[in-house]
Amino acid sequence: MYLARIPLLKSLANTSSQVLIPAAMDQVLPETTAYCDFDRGLLAMSFLCPVNTKQISFPGTILNGGTGILPSYDYVIVGGGVSGLVVANRLTEDPESMVTSFDIDLMPVKLTVQVATVLVIEAGKIDNHSPAIQYPRNVLLAPVNNSWPITSLPDAELNDRTTPVQAGLVLGGGGAINGMAFDRGSPGDYDLWGKLIGDDSWSWIGLLPYFKKSETFTPPSEDLQEEFGIGFEPDAHGFAGPVHSSYPPFITTTQKSFIRAVRQAGLPIQLDGSANAIGGFWSPNSLDPVTRERSYGRTTYHELSNERQNYHVLLEALVTRLTPDLSGVEYVPGYDPTFNVIPQGAERRKVRARKEIIMAAGAIHTPKILQLSGIGSSDVLHGLGVEQVIDLPAVGENFQDHPVLYGSQELTNLSDPTQLLSYTYSNATYDAEQGALYELNRTGRWTASWENILSFLTAEYLNVSTTSLTQAAQQPADKFLRPGLDPTIVQGYEKVKSATLKSMIEGRITLTENLIGGIVSLQKPLSRGSVRAASTDPYNMPLVDYRAFTNPLDLAIFTQGIRFNTDVLPTTDAYQELGTVVHFPTPGLSNTELEAVIRSSAAPTFNHASGTCAMLKLEDGGCVDNELRLYGSMGRIRVVDASIFPVIPSAHTQSTVYAVAERAADIIRERH
Incomplete structure (x- = not known):
C-alpha cells in the first residue's frame, strides 16, 4: 500500500466532477481503485487515499532479447x-508522480491510479559482482568488453x-570502470555554468544540494x-544518498x-576539497564503507529501483536512432558488445515514449544517436545521407576532455615499498x-583504488601570467577552431572563452x-574537438576527434x-627526504623541449568526455536549454549526461554527472 496525494484543482460543489492529470497510461496497466471521503465545496484542496498497488501488474525488471517489452x-x-x-530511479520512486487521473461521481470517491513507467535501454550487460569491477584494487583491470571499441582520429598536435x-559499455556505465575518484570542481566551475546559461540554479549554490x-x-x-x-566539512556532504x-x-x-x-x-x-577544490586536499572514493567495494549506479540507484513494478531495463540492445516523429526509440535486441555484432536476422524494433525520450548515452554516443536520427548540422547530416529532422549545428561540437x-x-630513500600503491602490481607474493x-x-591494500590526495593549481601557482591570459582573450574566436563551424558556435565559443579566461585570471x-x-x-582546455557518426550503420563506432592542444595556450599552460x-x-624537503629522482620528463627542459615531450607522449583524454550537446543558449551554439530540453524537439527530448557540460569542470567528472542527473530528474518531475 502507498498513500497517493491527489490535488483537486477545480470546484467540487457539483455532485459529479472529473479532474484529469495529463499523460494517462493508455492500455498499459490495469486500473487500481480505492475509496475515501472528503469535504465537498472547496476550490482547491488535497487529500490522502490508500492505494492497493498489488493489483498493478508489470513483468519483471531486467529484460533480455526484447522479451517482455x-x-x-x-x-x-x-x-x-x-x-x-x-x-x-527518481522517476519511478515517487508515488505522487504515479497519479494520473480520477473520477468524482458520488460519495465515496472512486480513484483510478496508474503508475509512470520507465524503460532504460543499455547496450552492455549487467555485471554480476565480478571482482574486476567491484574490487578497488582492480580499477585498472576492467574487462575490455565493458568499454566500447573506439579509437580516436589522429591528433595533429600529438604527432x-x-x-x-x-x-562504459555495462549497466552503470563509466561509474563501473573509472578510478573511483569522488571529487567535484571548485565553486567557480559551476558558477561559470550558471553565468553562461543565464540561470543561477546551475551555479555552485544551485547544484550543491544535488551533489x-x-x-x-x-x-x-x-x-x-x-x-x-584528513578533515571534512559536514555542510559540503550528503548523508542519505x-x-x-x-x-x-x-x-x-x-x-x-x-x-x-x-x-x-x-x-x-583545504580542509575538504568538496567545499573548495583549489590547492591540495584529501578526497574520498566511490567506496562502500562496509563491503569496501565500488559503489556505483548499478549497485545503488539500480538496486533501489529493482523491485519497482514500473521500472524496466533492456540489456544488450543497441539504439539505432530515434523515430522520425520523435515519438519513440528504434533499437536492435541481442547486441553482443564483445564482438560488436547482433544475432543473424535480428530486426529493428520500436518502443514509444509517451512523455519524453531521455538521452543518457554519454558524450560520445548521445551526439552519434542524435545525428543518425536527423538531428544536427545540415553539413554533417548531408554527408551521412540522413534526412534532417531538426537543424541543430552544435550537436557533436564543443567536445572537451582532460x-x-x-x-x-623514483623514491630512492623509500624503505618500505608497500607504501607505493603500484607495488601490488609488481610483486605477486605481496x-x-x-x-x-x-x-x-576487507582490510589492506585491496581496499584502495588510487591515491586519495589531489592537487589542483590556479594560474598563480603555475606562474601563468595574467598577460598571456588577457592576450588569449583577444584572439579571434575562430582562429583555432575547426574551419566551417556555424556562426552561432563561434559566437558561443567566444563567450565561453572570455568567461573562462576571466575566471582563470580571478x-x-x-x-x-x-x-x-x-x-x-590539463583541466580547462580552450581547444575544442568533435564527435560525429561515421556512417548510417549504427554498428560503426563514432568519429572521435579530440583536437587536443590546437589552441596554443593549452600547450603553454600544460608545460x-x-x-x-x-x-x-x-x-x-618532503620530496628530498624520500630521495625523489625525476626520470620523465627530465627536469630543466626548455619550452620547446617540453612541447616535444607533450606531442610525443601526452594522451588527449583522462576519460572525461564532455560537452558535445552543450547547455548553452541556442544563439550561442547550444543544444539544450536550462531545463535540458533539446532545442527544436518541442520538449520531447531531454539530455541528462556529461554531454551537456558547457565547460568541463576541473575535477574527475563522476560526481558532477550524478549531480546533473539528480537535478535533471527534479526538472522532469516538476514538468510532469
Missing part, C-alpha cells in the same frame, strides 16, 4: 550509465597519434584523521609526503597476501591537476603544469 512507456531512457540510472576512447542528494558520505576514521590530517563516498582504511605514507610537498611549494591545503601526461619518478586479507576482513578555477608520481592533467612536477616539487 511493452509497446510504450512514459519515459524511454537511452543509456544505462551513471545519468540514466539516476533519472530512472598524428590515435588514442583508445574509454566509454549532496546523490551521496552518503562516511567521514574518515579517527585514526585516519589523526595520522594523515544512494552512492557511498568514503576513505579506504589503507592509505600510504607517501601520500602524506605529497601533501607536505604541495604545502611547501606554496599551495593552500589531456594527461604520465610522468615517471599482492596475493593482500588479496587474502581483503577476502578475510583565480576562481584551476588549470591543471597535479598528482603523486608525476601525473599532470607549466609539467614543470611543477619536475622542477618545483622535487625541491621541497
Whole structure:
C-alpha cells in the first residue's frame, strides 16, 4: 500500500466532477481503485487515499532479447550509465508522480491510479559482482568488453597519434570502470555554468544540494584523521544518498609526503576539497564503507529501483536512432558488445515514449544517436545521407576532455615499498597476501583504488601570467577552431572563452591537476574537438576527434603544469627526504623541449568526455536549454549526461554527472 496525494484543482460543489492529470497510461496497466471521503465545496484542496498497488501488474525488471517489452512507456531512457540510472530511479520512486487521473461521481470517491513507467535501454550487460569491477584494487583491470571499441582520429598536435576512447559499455556505465575518484570542481566551475546559461540554479549554490542528494558520505576514521590530517566539512556532504563516498582504511605514507610537498611549494591545503577544490586536499572514493567495494549506479540507484513494478531495463540492445516523429526509440535486441555484432536476422524494433525520450548515452554516443536520427548540422547530416529532422549545428561540437601526461619518478630513500600503491602490481607474493586479507576482513591494500590526495593549481601557482591570459582573450574566436563551424558556435565559443579566461585570471578555477608520481592533467582546455557518426550503420563506432592542444595556450599552460612536477616539487624537503629522482620528463627542459615531450607522449583524454550537446543558449551554439530540453524537439527530448557540460569542470567528472542527473530528474518531475 502507498498513500497517493491527489490535488483537486477545480470546484467540487457539483455532485459529479472529473479532474484529469495529463499523460494517462493508455492500455498499459490495469486500473487500481480505492475509496475515501472528503469535504465537498472547496476550490482547491488535497487529500490522502490508500492505494492497493498489488493489483498493478508489470513483468519483471531486467529484460533480455526484447522479451517482455511493452509497446510504450512514459519515459524511454537511452543509456544505462551513471545519468540514466539516476533519472530512472527518481522517476519511478515517487508515488505522487504515479497519479494520473480520477473520477468524482458520488460519495465515496472512486480513484483510478496508474503508475509512470520507465524503460532504460543499455547496450552492455549487467555485471554480476565480478571482482574486476567491484574490487578497488582492480580499477585498472576492467574487462575490455565493458568499454566500447573506439579509437580516436589522429591528433595533429600529438604527432598524428590515435588514442583508445574509454566509454562504459555495462549497466552503470563509466561509474563501473573509472578510478573511483569522488571529487567535484571548485565553486567557480559551476558558477561559470550558471553565468553562461543565464540561470543561477546551475551555479555552485544551485547544484550543491544535488551533489549532496546523490551521496552518503562516511567521514574518515579517527585514526585516519589523526595520522594523515584528513578533515571534512559536514555542510559540503550528503548523508542519505544512494552512492557511498568514503576513505579506504589503507592509505600510504607517501601520500602524506605529497601533501607536505604541495604545502611547501606554496599551495593552500583545504580542509575538504568538496567545499573548495583549489590547492591540495584529501578526497574520498566511490567506496562502500562496509563491503569496501565500488559503489556505483548499478549497485545503488539500480538496486533501489529493482523491485519497482514500473521500472524496466533492456540489456544488450543497441539504439539505432530515434523515430522520425520523435515519438519513440528504434533499437536492435541481442547486441553482443564483445564482438560488436547482433544475432543473424535480428530486426529493428520500436518502443514509444509517451512523455519524453531521455538521452543518457554519454558524450560520445548521445551526439552519434542524435545525428543518425536527423538531428544536427545540415553539413554533417548531408554527408551521412540522413534526412534532417531538426537543424541543430552544435550537436557533436564543443567536445572537451582532460589531456594527461604520465610522468615517471623514483623514491630512492623509500624503505618500505608497500607504501607505493603500484607495488601490488609488481610483486605477486605481496599482492596475493593482500588479496587474502581483503577476502578475510576487507582490510589492506585491496581496499584502495588510487591515491586519495589531489592537487589542483590556479594560474598563480603555475606562474601563468595574467598577460598571456588577457592576450588569449583577444584572439579571434575562430582562429583555432575547426574551419566551417556555424556562426552561432563561434559566437558561443567566444563567450565561453572570455568567461573562462576571466575566471582563470580571478583565480576562481584551476588549470591543471597535479598528482603523486608525476601525473599532470590539463583541466580547462580552450581547444575544442568533435564527435560525429561515421556512417548510417549504427554498428560503426563514432568519429572521435579530440583536437587536443590546437589552441596554443593549452600547450603553454600544460608545460607549466609539467614543470611543477619536475622542477618545483622535487625541491621541497618532503620530496628530498624520500630521495625523489625525476626520470620523465627530465627536469630543466626548455619550452620547446617540453612541447616535444607533450606531442610525443601526452594522451588527449583522462576519460572525461564532455560537452558535445552543450547547455548553452541556442544563439550561442547550444543544444539544450536550462531545463535540458533539446532545442527544436518541442520538449520531447531531454539530455541528462556529461554531454551537456558547457565547460568541463576541473575535477574527475563522476560526481558532477550524478549531480546533473539528480537535478535533471527534479526538472522532469516538476514538468510532469
